[in-house]
Amino acid sequence: MIGLNAVNCHTGDLLAQEQVTxxxxxxxxxxxxDAATKLRxxxxxxxxxxxxxxxxxxxVTTPSLEALQAYSLADHTSDVTNDFAAAIPLFxxxxxxxxxxxxxxxxxxxYLASR
Numbered sequence: 001m002i003g004l005n006a007v008n009c010h011t012g013d014l015l016a017q018e019q020v021t022x023x024x025x026x027x028x029x030x031x032x033x034d035a036a037t038k039l040r041x042x043x044x045x046x047x048x049x050x051x052x053x054x055x056x057x058x059x060v061t062t063p064s065l066e067a068l069q070a071y072s073l074a075d076h077t078s079d080v081t082n083d084f085a086a087a088i089p090l091f092x093x094x095x096x097x098x099x100x101x102x103x104x105x106x107x108x109x110x111y112l113a114s115r
Contacts, residue, residue, distance in 0.1 A: 002028070004035050006043055016042035029068065067097035075106055084114035 002022060006015040018039040022031035040050050062068055074090030077083050091107035094100075 002031055002035055004032075004039050006039060018042065029065070062098045062100050064098045067094050067100065067103075070094035070097060071100075071103045071106070074103065074110075078106060078110050078113075082113075084110040088114065 001019060003017065003019045005017045007013065008015055016039055018035045020031045020035040020038075022028045037050060037054055041047070062071075070090060071094040074087050074094055077090055078087035087110045088107065091103045091110060094103040095107065
């Protein structure tokens with residue numbers, strides 16, 4: 001069971017909450033992403049905004065959550081903001097944490113696009 005609570009930092013009041021169940025360790029990131037998306041809607045974020053800025057965990061196999069986070073940030077920087085030069089060190093960081101193939105591909109694409 002994974003629970004997310006949105007709390008008003010000034011008052012401590014609970015604003016919204018979401019709970020999901022992950023069917024195993026391999027499903028935790030996906031379940032967490034799903035819960036976060038639902039929580040954003042409960043907090044009043046428009047569906048258009050959720051869809052535009054949703055950054056679900058990538059379908060990447062890595063035991064390193066830090067590597068996944070670095071890759072997701074690099075991928076977002078490259079694909080959403082089109083800031084390929086800024087994405088290069090982010091891809092390099094992801095690769096240094098775990099040399100999985102999606103960051104390697106992303107790094108190559110960022111190098112090509114930034115020229």
